[in-house]
Amino acid sequence: MTAIQTPGMNPITEDDIANYLANSPDFFERHAEVLASVQMTSPHGNRAVSLQERQAEMLRDKIKTLEGRIMDMIRHSNENAIIADKLQRWALGLLRTENPLELPERIAADVRSQFQVPQVAIKVWGVSAAHAEQPFALGVSDDAKTFASSLTAPFCGANPGFEAVQWLAEPAAVVSLALLPLRVGAIGSASPAFGMLVLASPDPQRFHCGMGTDFLERMSELASAALTRLRD
Template sequence: MTSSQIPPITEADIAEFLVNTPSFFERHAEVLAAVTIASPHGQRAVSLHERQAEMLRDKIKGLEHRVMDMVRHGGENAAIAHKMHQWARDLAAVRDPAALPQAVEQGMRALFDVPQVALRVWGTAPTYAGAAFTEGVSEDVRSFASSLTMPFCGPNLGFEATAWLPDAPQAQSLALLPLREGAIDSAEQPAFGLLVLGSHDPQRFDATMGTDFLARMAELASSALSRLR
Protein backbone atom coordinates (compact mmCIF):
# COMPACT_ATOMS: atom_id res chain seq x y z
CA MET A 1 0.00 0.00 0.00
CA THR A 2 1.42 3.35 -1.02
CA SER A 3 1.45 6.35 1.26
CA SER A 4 -1.34 7.90 -0.80
CA GLN A 5 -3.53 4.89 -0.04
CA ILE A 6 -3.08 5.06 3.74
CA PRO A 7 -6.24 6.59 5.26
CA PRO A 8 -5.60 9.84 7.11
CA ILE A 9 -5.58 9.86 10.88
CA THR A 10 -8.85 11.26 12.21
CA GLU A 11 -9.69 12.99 15.49
CA ALA A 12 -11.49 9.81 16.52
CA ASP A 13 -8.24 7.85 15.99
CA ILE A 14 -6.32 10.31 18.15
CA ALA A 15 -8.98 10.24 20.88
CA GLU A 16 -9.03 6.44 20.89
CA PHE A 17 -5.24 6.32 21.13
CA LEU A 18 -5.16 8.72 24.11
CA VAL A 19 -7.97 6.85 25.92
CA ASN A 20 -6.28 3.51 25.41
CA THR A 21 -2.78 4.80 26.14
CA PRO A 22 -2.95 6.76 29.42
CA SER A 23 0.80 6.31 29.87
CA PHE A 24 1.32 8.76 27.00
CA PHE A 25 0.69 11.68 29.36
CA GLU A 26 3.02 10.18 31.95
CA ARG A 27 5.79 10.16 29.38
CA HIS A 28 4.84 13.58 27.97
CA ALA A 29 3.54 15.54 30.95
CA GLU A 30 4.62 18.77 29.31
CA VAL A 31 1.88 18.27 26.70
CA LEU A 32 -0.83 18.61 29.32
CA ALA A 33 0.70 21.82 30.62
CA ALA A 34 0.97 23.26 27.12
CA VAL A 35 -2.59 22.52 26.00
CA THR A 36 -4.97 25.47 26.24
CA ILE A 37 -8.65 25.59 25.23
CA ALA A 38 -11.35 28.23 25.17
CA SER A 39 -13.26 28.77 28.39
CA PRO A 40 -17.06 28.50 28.12
CA HIS A 41 -17.31 31.49 30.49
CA GLY A 42 -15.47 33.95 28.29
CA GLN A 43 -13.09 34.40 25.36
CA ARG A 44 -9.93 33.70 27.33
CA ALA A 45 -7.94 30.51 26.90
CA VAL A 46 -7.41 28.22 29.90
CA SER A 47 -5.24 25.23 30.53
CA LEU A 48 -6.61 21.73 30.30
CA HIS A 49 -6.39 21.43 34.10
CA GLU A 50 -8.46 24.59 34.54
CA ARG A 51 -11.03 23.37 32.02
CA GLN A 52 -11.34 20.07 33.88
CA ALA A 53 -11.82 21.95 37.13
CA GLU A 54 -14.57 24.07 35.52
CA MET A 55 -16.29 20.95 34.24
CA LEU A 56 -16.17 19.40 37.70
CA ARG A 57 -17.59 22.57 39.27
CA ASP A 58 -20.44 22.56 36.74
CA LYS A 59 -21.11 18.89 37.43
CA ILE A 60 -21.13 19.47 41.19
CA LYS A 61 -23.49 22.41 40.76
CA GLY A 62 -25.85 20.24 38.71
CA LEU A 63 -25.78 17.53 41.39
CA GLU A 64 -26.50 20.13 44.08
CA HIS A 65 -29.58 21.28 42.16
CA ARG A 66 -30.77 17.68 41.85
CA VAL A 67 -30.32 17.10 45.58
CA MET A 68 -32.23 20.30 46.35
CA ASP A 69 -35.08 19.17 44.07
CA MET A 70 -35.15 15.77 45.79
CA VAL A 71 -35.28 17.39 49.23
CA ARG A 72 -38.07 19.73 48.11
CA HIS A 73 -40.11 16.92 46.58
CA GLY A 74 -39.51 14.79 49.67
CA GLY A 75 -40.84 17.58 51.88
CA GLU A 76 -43.90 18.05 49.68
CA ASN A 77 -44.61 14.30 49.66
CA ALA A 78 -44.26 14.13 53.45
CA ALA A 79 -46.74 17.01 53.83
CA ILE A 80 -49.26 15.28 51.53
CA ALA A 81 -48.83 11.99 53.37
CA HIS A 82 -49.52 13.78 56.68
CA LYS A 83 -52.70 15.33 55.23
CA MET A 84 -53.85 11.96 53.91
CA HIS A 85 -53.35 10.46 57.37
CA GLN A 86 -55.40 13.23 58.92
CA TRP A 87 -58.11 12.82 56.26
CA ALA A 88 -58.28 9.06 56.91
CA ARG A 89 -58.64 9.72 60.65
CA ASP A 90 -61.44 12.23 60.01
CA LEU A 91 -63.34 9.78 57.79
CA ALA A 92 -62.93 6.96 60.28
CA ALA A 93 -64.41 9.20 63.01
CA VAL A 94 -67.66 9.80 61.09
CA ARG A 95 -70.36 7.73 62.79
CA ASP A 96 -73.30 8.43 60.49
CA PRO A 97 -72.65 6.90 57.05
CA ALA A 98 -74.93 9.49 55.45
CA ALA A 99 -72.46 12.18 56.51
CA LEU A 100 -69.51 10.51 54.78
CA PRO A 101 -69.90 12.09 51.30
CA GLN A 102 -69.86 15.56 52.84
CA ALA A 103 -66.83 14.62 54.96
CA VAL A 104 -64.97 13.41 51.85
CA GLU A 105 -65.70 16.64 50.00
CA GLN A 106 -64.84 18.88 52.95
CA GLY A 107 -61.55 17.08 53.49
CA MET A 108 -60.59 17.55 49.86
CA ARG A 109 -61.32 21.26 50.01
CA ALA A 110 -59.82 21.99 53.44
CA LEU A 111 -56.79 19.67 53.53
CA PHE A 112 -55.79 19.51 49.88
CA ASP A 113 -56.91 22.99 48.75
CA VAL A 114 -59.10 21.69 45.93
CA PRO A 115 -61.43 24.56 44.90
CA GLN A 116 -64.28 22.43 43.59
CA VAL A 117 -65.29 18.93 44.67
CA ALA A 118 -68.29 16.78 43.77
CA LEU A 119 -69.15 13.21 44.62
CA ARG A 120 -71.77 10.71 43.53
CA VAL A 121 -72.38 7.18 44.78
CA TRP A 122 -74.72 4.57 43.30
CA GLY A 123 -75.87 1.12 44.31
CA THR A 124 -76.39 2.35 47.87
CA ALA A 125 -78.62 0.77 50.50
CA PRO A 126 -82.32 1.73 50.25
CA THR A 127 -81.86 3.93 53.34
CA TYR A 128 -79.99 6.49 51.25
CA ALA A 129 -82.31 6.50 48.22
CA GLY A 130 -83.01 10.07 47.17
CA ALA A 131 -79.99 11.53 48.96
CA ALA A 132 -78.25 14.35 47.07
CA PHE A 133 -75.09 12.29 46.63
CA THR A 134 -77.02 9.64 44.66
CA GLU A 135 -78.80 11.91 42.17
CA GLY A 136 -77.94 12.85 38.61
CA VAL A 137 -75.99 9.71 37.72
CA SER A 138 -76.60 8.29 34.24
CA GLU A 139 -75.67 4.86 32.95
CA ASP A 140 -72.99 6.51 30.79
CA VAL A 141 -71.34 7.99 33.88
CA ARG A 142 -71.43 4.63 35.64
CA SER A 143 -69.86 2.89 32.66
CA PHE A 144 -67.22 5.60 32.31
CA ALA A 145 -66.31 5.38 36.01
CA SER A 146 -66.00 1.59 35.80
CA SER A 147 -63.69 1.93 32.78
CA LEU A 148 -61.21 3.99 34.81
CA THR A 149 -58.48 1.94 36.48
CA MET A 150 -56.49 5.00 37.53
CA PRO A 151 -57.30 8.67 38.17
CA PHE A 152 -57.92 10.76 35.06
CA CYS A 153 -56.15 14.12 35.05
CA GLY A 154 -56.47 16.69 32.30
CA PRO A 155 -58.41 19.62 30.87
CA ASN A 156 -62.14 20.03 31.30
CA LEU A 157 -63.41 18.36 28.13
CA GLY A 158 -67.05 18.63 29.07
CA PHE A 159 -67.45 15.31 30.87
CA GLU A 160 -71.01 14.73 32.04
CA ALA A 161 -69.86 14.39 35.64
CA THR A 162 -68.37 17.91 35.50
CA ALA A 163 -71.92 19.26 35.83
CA TRP A 164 -71.91 18.07 39.44
CA LEU A 165 -69.35 20.74 40.38
CA PRO A 166 -70.75 23.88 42.02
CA ASP A 167 -69.22 26.16 39.34
CA ALA A 168 -68.45 23.85 36.44
CA PRO A 169 -67.64 26.54 33.80
CA GLN A 170 -64.75 27.78 35.95
CA ALA A 171 -63.11 24.34 36.15
CA GLN A 172 -60.19 24.43 33.71
CA SER A 173 -58.60 21.14 34.83
CA LEU A 174 -60.10 18.01 36.35
CA ALA A 175 -59.20 14.90 38.28
CA LEU A 176 -61.74 12.06 38.07
CA LEU A 177 -61.31 9.36 40.71
CA PRO A 178 -63.28 6.12 40.37
CA LEU A 179 -64.55 4.57 43.60
CA ARG A 180 -64.61 0.78 43.81
CA GLU A 181 -64.11 -2.05 46.26
CA GLY A 182 -60.45 -2.89 46.76
CA ALA A 183 -57.62 -1.42 44.70
CA ILE A 184 -58.37 1.31 42.18
CA ASP A 185 -56.95 -0.77 39.32
CA SER A 186 -59.20 -3.79 39.98
CA ALA A 187 -60.88 -3.67 36.59
CA GLU A 188 -63.06 -6.67 37.40
CA GLN A 189 -64.76 -4.63 40.15
CA PRO A 190 -67.32 -2.14 38.77
CA ALA A 191 -67.16 1.36 40.21
CA PHE A 192 -69.84 2.36 42.72
CA GLY A 193 -69.01 6.06 42.69
CA LEU A 194 -67.01 8.89 41.17
CA LEU A 195 -65.12 11.73 42.86
CA VAL A 196 -64.67 14.84 40.72
CA LEU A 197 -62.02 17.46 41.54
CA GLY A 198 -61.95 20.75 39.65
CA SER A 199 -59.60 23.73 39.56
CA HIS A 200 -59.55 27.08 37.77
CA ASP A 201 -55.81 26.49 37.22
CA PRO A 202 -55.27 24.61 33.90
CA GLN A 203 -52.05 23.10 35.29
CA ARG A 204 -53.41 21.92 38.65
CA PHE A 205 -54.47 18.53 37.27
CA ASP A 206 -52.16 18.12 34.31
CA ALA A 207 -52.23 14.98 32.14
CA THR A 208 -48.51 14.40 32.79
CA MET A 209 -48.68 14.58 36.58
CA GLY A 210 -48.11 11.57 38.80
CA THR A 211 -51.30 10.02 40.16
CA ASP A 212 -50.02 7.83 43.02
CA PHE A 213 -51.39 10.06 45.76
CA LEU A 214 -54.69 10.56 43.91
CA ALA A 215 -55.02 6.78 43.59
CA ARG A 216 -54.49 6.38 47.35
CA MET A 217 -57.08 9.10 47.98
CA ALA A 218 -59.58 7.26 45.79
CA GLU A 219 -58.99 4.03 47.69
CA LEU A 220 -59.38 5.74 51.07
CA ALA A 221 -62.61 7.41 49.94
CA SER A 222 -63.87 4.12 48.53
CA SER A 223 -63.18 2.31 51.79
CA ALA A 224 -65.07 4.93 53.80
CA LEU A 225 -68.01 5.25 51.38
CA SER A 226 -68.49 1.48 51.13
CA ARG A 227 -70.48 1.83 54.35
CA LEU A 228 -73.29 3.34 52.26
CA ARG A 229 -73.83 0.10 50.34
Protein backbone atom coordinates in the same frame (compact mmCIF):
# COMPACT_ATOMS: atom_id res chain seq x y z
CA MET B 1 -13.34 15.39 11.33
CA THR B 2 -9.77 16.62 10.85
CA ALA B 3 -7.21 14.21 9.36
CA ILE B 4 -3.43 14.57 9.58
CA GLN B 5 -1.78 13.81 6.26
CA THR B 6 1.41 11.74 6.50
CA PRO B 7 3.37 11.09 3.26
CA GLY B 8 3.14 7.47 2.18
CA MET B 9 0.67 6.56 4.96
CA ASN B 10 -3.04 6.65 5.57
CA PRO B 11 -4.16 9.93 7.18
CA ILE B 12 -4.34 9.94 10.98
CA THR B 13 -7.79 10.95 12.17
CA GLU B 14 -8.92 12.56 15.41
CA ASP B 15 -10.39 9.20 16.41
CA ASP B 16 -6.94 7.60 15.98
CA ILE B 17 -5.42 10.21 18.27
CA ALA B 18 -8.24 9.85 20.83
CA ASN B 19 -7.90 6.04 20.81
CA TYR B 20 -4.14 6.27 21.21
CA LEU B 21 -4.40 8.62 24.20
CA ALA B 22 -7.16 6.51 25.78
CA ASN B 23 -5.01 3.40 25.47
CA SER B 24 -1.77 5.12 26.53
CA PRO B 25 -2.52 6.57 29.97
CA ASP B 26 1.19 7.16 30.62
CA PHE B 27 1.62 9.41 27.56
CA PHE B 28 1.22 12.63 29.52
CA GLU B 29 3.53 11.31 32.23
CA ARG B 30 6.25 10.97 29.61
CA HIS B 31 5.31 14.28 27.97
CA ALA B 32 4.14 16.48 30.84
CA GLU B 33 5.11 19.60 28.91
CA VAL B 34 2.48 18.77 26.27
CA LEU B 35 -0.29 18.58 28.87
CA ALA B 36 0.80 21.89 30.37
CA SER B 37 0.92 23.61 26.99
CA VAL B 38 -2.56 22.57 25.77
CA GLN B 39 -4.83 25.62 25.65
CA MET B 40 -8.62 25.50 25.31
CA THR B 41 -11.36 28.10 25.10
CA SER B 42 -13.30 28.57 28.31
CA PRO B 43 -17.11 28.68 27.94
CA HIS B 44 -17.02 31.37 30.64
CA GLY B 45 -15.67 34.47 28.92
CA ASN B 46 -14.05 33.00 25.76
CA ARG B 47 -10.58 33.14 27.29
CA ALA B 48 -7.81 30.59 26.80
CA VAL B 49 -7.32 28.17 29.68
CA SER B 50 -5.17 25.15 30.31
CA LEU B 51 -6.51 21.63 29.92
CA GLN B 52 -6.43 21.16 33.69
CA GLU B 53 -8.40 24.35 34.24
CA ARG B 54 -10.93 23.35 31.58
CA GLN B 55 -11.39 19.98 33.28
CA ALA B 56 -11.88 21.74 36.60
CA GLU B 57 -14.56 23.96 35.01
CA MET B 58 -16.32 20.90 33.61
CA LEU B 59 -16.27 19.25 37.03
CA ARG B 60 -17.69 22.40 38.64
CA ASP B 61 -20.49 22.45 36.06
CA LYS B 62 -21.27 18.78 36.73
CA ILE B 63 -21.27 19.39 40.48
CA LYS B 64 -23.64 22.35 40.04
CA THR B 65 -25.99 20.18 37.94
CA LEU B 66 -25.91 17.39 40.56
CA GLU B 67 -26.57 19.90 43.34
CA GLY B 68 -29.61 21.13 41.42
CA ARG B 69 -30.92 17.59 41.07
CA ILE B 70 -30.37 16.89 44.77
CA MET B 71 -32.27 20.05 45.70
CA ASP B 72 -35.14 18.98 43.44
CA MET B 73 -35.18 15.55 45.11
CA ILE B 74 -35.25 17.13 48.56
CA ARG B 75 -38.05 19.50 47.53
CA HIS B 76 -40.14 16.66 46.06
CA SER B 77 -39.49 14.55 49.15
CA ASN B 78 -40.70 17.36 51.43
CA GLU B 79 -43.78 17.92 49.28
CA ASN B 80 -44.61 14.20 49.34
CA ALA B 81 -44.19 14.10 53.13
CA ILE B 82 -46.62 17.02 53.50
CA ILE B 83 -49.19 15.35 51.20
CA ALA B 84 -48.82 12.03 53.06
CA ASP B 85 -49.47 13.81 56.36
CA LYS B 86 -52.59 15.46 54.93
CA LEU B 87 -53.77 12.12 53.55
CA GLN B 88 -53.42 10.54 56.98
CA ARG B 89 -55.40 13.33 58.66
CA TRP B 90 -58.09 12.97 56.00
CA ALA B 91 -58.29 9.20 56.56
CA LEU B 92 -58.53 9.67 60.31
CA GLY B 93 -61.45 12.04 59.78
CA LEU B 94 -63.27 9.37 57.77
CA LEU B 95 -62.69 6.77 60.45
CA ARG B 96 -64.08 9.10 63.11
CA THR B 97 -67.29 9.78 61.15
CA GLU B 98 -69.93 7.70 62.94
CA ASN B 99 -72.97 8.49 60.77
CA PRO B 100 -72.54 6.96 57.26
CA LEU B 101 -74.87 9.60 55.77
CA GLU B 102 -72.32 12.28 56.66
CA LEU B 103 -69.49 10.56 54.78
CA PRO B 104 -69.97 11.96 51.24
CA GLU B 105 -70.08 15.57 52.43
CA ARG B 106 -67.25 14.92 54.90
CA ILE B 107 -65.09 13.47 52.11
CA ALA B 108 -65.71 16.45 49.83
CA ALA B 109 -65.33 19.09 52.54
CA ASP B 110 -62.08 17.64 53.89
CA VAL B 111 -60.56 17.32 50.41
CA ARG B 112 -61.33 21.01 49.84
CA SER B 113 -59.78 22.08 53.14
CA GLN B 114 -56.91 19.59 53.55
CA PHE B 115 -55.68 19.67 49.96
CA GLN B 116 -56.83 23.18 48.96
CA VAL B 117 -58.90 21.94 46.02
CA PRO B 118 -61.22 24.76 44.86
CA GLN B 119 -64.17 22.53 43.92
CA VAL B 120 -65.04 18.98 44.96
CA ALA B 121 -68.11 16.86 44.29
CA ILE B 122 -69.02 13.25 44.96
CA LYS B 123 -71.76 10.92 43.81
CA VAL B 124 -72.50 7.41 45.10
CA TRP B 125 -74.91 4.95 43.51
CA GLY B 126 -75.96 1.41 44.33
CA VAL B 127 -76.63 2.51 47.90
CA SER B 128 -79.15 0.84 50.20
CA ALA B 129 -82.83 1.72 49.78
CA ALA B 130 -82.70 3.80 52.96
CA HIS B 131 -80.18 6.17 51.31
CA ALA B 132 -81.46 6.11 47.71
CA GLU B 133 -83.08 9.58 47.92
CA GLN B 134 -80.08 11.35 49.39
CA PRO B 135 -78.63 14.16 47.20
CA PHE B 136 -75.35 12.30 46.75
CA ALA B 137 -77.22 9.34 45.20
CA LEU B 138 -79.29 11.34 42.69
CA GLY B 139 -78.60 12.91 39.30
CA VAL B 140 -76.21 10.39 37.78
CA SER B 141 -76.89 9.01 34.29
CA ASP B 142 -76.15 5.48 33.18
CA ASP B 143 -73.46 6.86 30.85
CA ALA B 144 -71.67 8.50 33.79
CA LYS B 145 -71.82 5.25 35.74
CA THR B 146 -70.42 3.31 32.80
CA PHE B 147 -67.65 5.87 32.35
CA ALA B 148 -66.70 5.66 36.04
CA SER B 149 -66.48 1.86 35.79
CA SER B 150 -64.20 2.20 32.75
CA LEU B 151 -61.61 4.14 34.77
CA THR B 152 -58.88 1.91 36.17
CA ALA B 153 -56.86 4.94 37.34
CA PRO B 154 -57.71 8.56 38.14
CA PHE B 155 -58.33 10.72 35.08
CA CYS B 156 -56.35 13.97 35.19
CA GLY B 157 -56.48 16.65 32.52
CA ALA B 158 -58.44 19.41 30.86
CA ASN B 159 -62.20 19.60 31.07
CA PRO B 160 -63.71 18.24 27.83
CA GLY B 161 -67.25 18.57 29.16
CA PHE B 162 -67.74 15.50 31.36
CA GLU B 163 -71.17 15.10 32.93
CA ALA B 164 -69.47 14.90 36.33
CA VAL B 165 -68.40 18.54 36.02
CA GLN B 166 -72.08 19.50 36.33
CA TRP B 167 -72.08 18.06 39.85
CA LEU B 168 -69.86 20.96 40.94
CA ALA B 169 -71.10 24.29 42.27
CA GLU B 170 -69.40 26.30 39.50
CA PRO B 171 -68.95 24.13 36.39
CA ALA B 172 -67.99 27.10 34.20
CA ALA B 173 -64.92 27.78 36.37
CA VAL B 174 -63.41 24.32 35.78
CA VAL B 175 -60.28 24.24 33.63
CA SER B 176 -58.56 21.09 34.90
CA LEU B 177 -59.96 18.21 36.91
CA ALA B 178 -59.30 14.80 38.40
CA LEU B 179 -61.94 12.06 38.31
CA LEU B 180 -61.51 9.31 40.91
CA PRO B 181 -63.61 6.15 40.49
CA LEU B 182 -64.93 4.60 43.67
CA ARG B 183 -65.11 0.82 43.77
CA VAL B 184 -64.68 -2.13 46.09
CA GLY B 185 -61.03 -3.16 46.30
CA ALA B 186 -58.09 -1.59 44.51
CA ILE B 187 -58.76 1.27 42.11
CA GLY B 188 -57.54 -0.79 39.15
CA SER B 189 -59.69 -3.84 39.88
CA ALA B 190 -62.37 -5.11 37.51
CA SER B 191 -65.24 -4.48 39.92
CA PRO B 192 -67.79 -1.90 38.72
CA ALA B 193 -67.59 1.59 40.18
CA PHE B 194 -70.25 2.59 42.68
CA GLY B 195 -69.34 6.28 42.75
CA MET B 196 -67.00 9.00 41.60
CA LEU B 197 -65.08 11.77 43.33
CA VAL B 198 -64.51 14.95 41.29
CA LEU B 199 -61.68 17.41 42.03
CA ALA B 200 -61.59 20.60 39.95
CA SER B 201 -59.55 23.76 39.61
CA PRO B 202 -59.39 26.91 37.46
CA ASP B 203 -55.62 26.32 37.20
CA PRO B 204 -54.79 24.34 34.00
CA GLN B 205 -51.69 22.85 35.67
CA ARG B 206 -53.35 21.71 38.90
CA PHE B 207 -54.53 18.43 37.35
CA HIS B 208 -52.63 17.72 34.14
CA CYS B 209 -52.33 14.52 32.11
CA GLY B 210 -48.65 14.00 32.94
CA MET B 211 -48.91 14.24 36.73
CA GLY B 212 -48.31 11.35 39.11
CA THR B 213 -51.47 9.82 40.54
CA ASP B 214 -50.20 7.74 43.47
CA PHE B 215 -51.81 9.93 46.13
CA LEU B 216 -55.01 10.28 44.13
CA GLU B 217 -55.21 6.49 43.93
CA ARG B 218 -54.83 6.23 47.71
CA MET B 219 -57.57 8.85 48.13
CA SER B 220 -59.86 6.86 45.85
CA GLU B 221 -59.29 3.61 47.74
CA LEU B 222 -59.73 5.23 51.17
CA ALA B 223 -62.94 6.98 50.14
CA SER B 224 -64.25 3.78 48.57
CA ALA B 225 -63.59 1.77 51.73
CA ALA B 226 -65.38 4.34 53.89
CA LEU B 227 -68.40 4.61 51.56
CA THR B 228 -69.10 0.87 51.48
CA ARG B 229 -71.09 1.53 54.66
CA LEU B 230 -73.78 3.15 52.48
CA ARG B 231 -74.26 0.17 50.20
CA ASP B 232 -76.64 -2.78 50.44
